[in-house]
Amino acid sequence: MANGHGGALSPLGLRPCTTVAGTLARMLDVRSALVDAVRSALDALGARVDAVVEPSARPEFGDWSTPAPLAAARVLRRAPLQIAEDLRAQLANAPLELVREWTVTPPGYVNATLQDGVWARQVIAAALQLDPGVAIELPAGYSRAAGKTLVEHTATNPNKAAHIGHLRNACIGDTVGRVLRRTGHQVEVDNYIDDTGVQVADVVVGIRDLGLKPEEGEPFDQFCSRVYVEVSRRYEATPELQHRRAEVLHGIERGDPDVTSFVRDLTHRVVDAHLATMRRFDIEYDLLTWESDIITLGFWRQAFELLRDSGAIVLAEQGKHAGCWVMPPEGAEQDTDDDETKVLVKSDGVATYTAKDIAYQMWKFGLIGRDFHYRVWDASTPDSPVTTASHEHSDEVPPHFGHAQRVVNVIDARQAYPQQIVQRALRRLGHEREADSSIHLAYEVVALTPAAAGVLGVDVSAGRELYALSGRHGIEVRADDLLDRAVERIRDKARDAQTALLVAAGAVRYYLLRFSLTQIIAFDFDEALRVTGDTGVYLQYAYARASGILRKVPDDGGELVVPDSLQPVERAVLHRVDGYRRALAEAATGLAPSVLTTYAFALASSLSDFYEHTPAIVRETDPVVRRFRRALVAATRATLGDALRTLGMAAPNQI
RNA sequence: GCCCCCGUAGCUCAGUGGAUAGAGCAUCCGCCUUCUAAGCGGUCGGUCGUGGGUUCGAUUCCUACCGGGGGCGCCA
Numbered sequence: 001m002a003n004g005h006g007g008a009l010s011p012l013g014l015r016p017c018t019t020v021a022g023t024l025a026r027m028l029d030v031r032s033a034l035v036d037a038v039r040s041a042l043d044a045l046g047a048r049v050d051a052v053v054e055p056s057a058r059p060e061f062g063d064w065s066t067p068a069p070l071a072a073a074r075v076l077r078r079a080p081l082q083i084a085e086d087l088r089a090q091l092a093n094a095p096l097e098l099v100r101e102w103t104v105t106p107p108g109y110v111n112a113t114l115q116d117g118v119w120a121r122q123v124i125a126a127a128l129q130l131d132p133g134v135a136i137e138l139p140a141g142y143s144r145a146a147g148k149t150l151v152e153h154t155a156t157n158p159n160k161a162a163h164i165g166h167l168r169n170a171c172i173g174d175t176v177g178r179v180l181r182r183t184g185h186q187v188e189v190d191n192y193i194d195d196t197g198v199q200v201a202d203v204v205v206g207i208r209d210l211g212l213k214p215e216e217g218e219p220f221d222q223f224c225s226r227v228y229v230e231v232s233r234r235y236e237a238t239p240e241l242q243h244r245r246a247e248v249l250h251g252i253e254r255g256d257p258d259v260t261s262f263v264r265d266l267t268h269r270v271v272d273a274h275l276a277t278m279r280r281f282d283i284e285y286d287l288l289t290w291e292s293d294i295i296t297l298g299f300w301r302q303a304f305e306l307l308r309d310s311g312a313i314v315l316a317e318q319g320k321h322a323g324c325w326v327m328p329p330e331g332a333e334q335d336t337d338d339d340e341t342k343v344l345v346k347s348d349g350v351a352t353y354t355a356k357d358i359a360y361q362m363w364k365f366g367l368i369g370r371d372f373h374y375r376v377w378d379a380s381t382p383d384s385p386v387t388t389a390s391h392e393h394s395d396e397v398p399p400h401f402g403h404a405q406r407v408v409n410v411i412d413a414r415q416a417y418p419q420q421i422v423q424r425a426l427r428r429l430g431h432e433r434e435a436d437s438s439i440h441l442a443y444e445v446v447a448l449t450p451a452a453a454g455v456l457g458v459d460v461s462a463g464r465e466l467y468a469l470s471g472r473h474g475i476e477v478r479a480d481d482l483l484d485r486a487v488e489r490i491r492d493k494a495r496d497a498q499t500a501l502l503v504a505a506g507a508v509r510y511y512l513l514r515f516s517l518t519q520i521i522a523f524d525f526d527e528a529l530r531v532t533g534d535t536g537v538y539l540q541y542a543y544a545r546a547s548g549i550l551r552k553v554p555d556d557g558g559e560l561v562v563p564d565s566l567q568p569v570e571r572a573v574l575h576r577v578d579g580y581r582r583a584l585a586e587a588a589t590g591l592a593p594s595v596l597t598t599y600a601f602a603l604a605s606s607l608s609d610f611y612e613h614t615p616a617i618v619r620e621t622d623p624v625v626r627r628f629r630r631a632l633v634a635a636t637r638a639t640l641g642d643a644l645r646t647l648g649m650a651a652p653n654q655i
Numbered sequence: 656g657c658c659c660c661c662g663u664a665g666c667u668c669a670g671u672g673g674a675u676a677g678a679g680c681a682u683c684c685g686c687c688u689u690c691u692a693a694g695c696g697g698u699c700g701g702u703c704g705u706g707g708g709u710u711c712g713a714u715u716c717c718u719a720c721c722g723g724g725g726g727c728g729c730c731a
Binding site: 052061067074105106109194197198320321324326339342343345347352354357414418442445465468493514515516518519520521524531532541542544548550552602609613633654655 | 660661666668670672673674675678680686690693694695710711712724725728729
């Protein structure tokens with residue numbers, strides 16, 4: 001059984017998949033099975049090299065190939081081709097049911113040609129058993145992180161409408177959460193809200209001191225965006241106005257009831273708007289955490305004392321940081337003036353953002369010795385998140401948050417330095433393990449192409465390649481607006497408004513997810529709203545087509561028989577389906593959503609290819625062929641649907 | 656100055672020690688009485704920024720440069 005031999009067929013003709021672990025792994029992923037086999041064979045030859053197995057470069061070579069003999073040549077001091085022959089013989093000696101033939105090609109590859117009737121059946125069976133309620137096992141070589149992973153994302157300042165930069169953050173964080181959950185990780189998703197910062201204070205100044213008012217029908221978050229821009233403009237004209245901002249910030253810090261209740265009302269309304277925006281993209285949170293609660297509940301006070309007592313932070317007596325509590329860099333623990341020294345408490349006694357972030361990070365790991373109060377954010381919504389609170393504790397919310405074993409902070413790459421400070425603080429407090437498990441999931445920003453910047457009225461005479469988004473200067477594409485435009489683009493061809501919205505949201509998500517995190521997204525309207533080619537619409541369309549076939553070709557319940565020789569397109573589709581677990585594992589362990597978008601597009605492409613280049617299944621008269629081809633489509637649809645949902649996209653049966 | 660990211664086809668991006676470097680868009684030419692043409696096929700297009708090095712093998716690793724972006728705040 002460990003070789004994949006034997007085992008009775010189920011009534012459907014499908015091999016049972018739930019027995020011993022070895023069989024399970026074999027059933028789930030052809031490549032892993034081959035890696036195992038190559039590994040054993042290499043061991044038998046005494047070749048201590050990696051058992052690399054990759055898709056064959058050309059169809060003539062077979063399905064899978066290993067270049068291991070090339071690497072082994074040095075270790076064994078023999079000709080690669082000889083080693084390849086030995087490896088082939090070794091592999092042929094312990095036959096795998098999966099493999100029809102092992103061959104050798106120069107300069108030293110060993111290739112496997114699969115037994116179509118066997119591997120196709122296994123791949124289809126595994127795909128049809130995908131169940132949203134059952135975590136997907138990682139293939140050999142990938143390991144699941146232990147314990148709970150806490151993912152913080154979105155964290156948009158609650159003083160303006162969310163724009164595409166914030167949306168990129170949210171899509172990445174949400175997808176990482178989904179990918180981790182899909183692979184059996186325990187996940188908590190927090191949205192951290194900075195309700196004590198400068199940006200909020202600016203809007204308070206705009207409304208209270210400048211008397212700015214919403215226009216008729218203007219959404220509140222958009223009104224705040226407008227105020228924010230206007231206040232920033234006024235600061236430039238009359239810098240004295242910035243004193244008002246300082247007063248607001250002190251009011252917040254002191255807990256001045258007049259200021260705090262105003263801020264509370266303001267930020268709660270904006271957060272509601274953010275949640276509504278994100279919900280359109282199917283993005284939700286377990287917990288909203290408020291920076292003000294970190295102060296009010298004494299988290300920062302506690303963290304401060306620990307940091308102070310451990311010597312991690314010191315009070316600068318003189319120099320440019322005189323009167324501040326600072327964290328000096330590694331190797332200069334007493335130097336309060338070094339360039340890399342970070343101020344955590346300002347000379348006026350106010351903690352900086354990073355200081356509060358340290359306290360929050362400690363809470364995430366359960367290291368602060370305190371907890372928030374909790375209540376349901378919006379009891380009128382069934383799937384409302386929970387929010388932290390400083391006093392209104394609800395007994396209906398058991399405090400099961402935090403206490404993570406791993407923390408993933410989705411924060412743009414520009415904040416690498418403060419994130420390092422947070423990590424360093426944990427380390428200085430002796431929390432090595434937690435410091436090592438603090439992951440800054442850095443992603444690059446969204447910027448505007450000159451064309452997009454021009455559309456927004458930005459002066460592009462500088463001739464730059466890209467132009468930065470700026471909420472403060474009103475240079476932005478609001479998340480809601482982009483989605484509205486995408487819906488508009490799709491509406492005509494979609495069957496109804498609801499479908500148009502789902503497909504549009506998926507398209508926008510896909511666009512923001514398909515780039516590597518290290519890549520700046522050069523935002524362009526035409527590109528973002530395109531509906532052909534490598535887009536979310538294409539993926540969903542492929543899924544809908546597959547669904548259409550299954551609707552028209554009923555399952556006859558007969559035994560699945562795989563033809564002895566598959567068509568090249570069928571083979572290509574099966575290889576893609578077979579690769580799902582690996583792609584998912586790669587995305588999960590690498591915290592890399594784009595791995596999954598790339599995979600999903602390739603899978604959808606292979607399905608479209610199949611669709612276009614094989615006769616319509618509805619008209620197939622041979623029941624055996626019809627059944628096989630239907631199962632192939634069903635397996636592909638199941639896999640694509642799983643991938644789409646894991647990406648946070650809808651899998652519509654019709655568009 | 657120090658640190659980080661990017662540089663691959665006209666444009667936007669995948670790929671990353673292995674056998675002839677891929678996709679989408681754009682161009683041009685085709686394919687709807689056929690399971691949804693938001694599709695498919697073809698065409699055009701590359702000294703993988705440059706020079707050294709390591710290796711049987713480098714777009715991938717090292718190194719030095721060049722170009723672009725970002726960070727190094729008592730902002731976040």
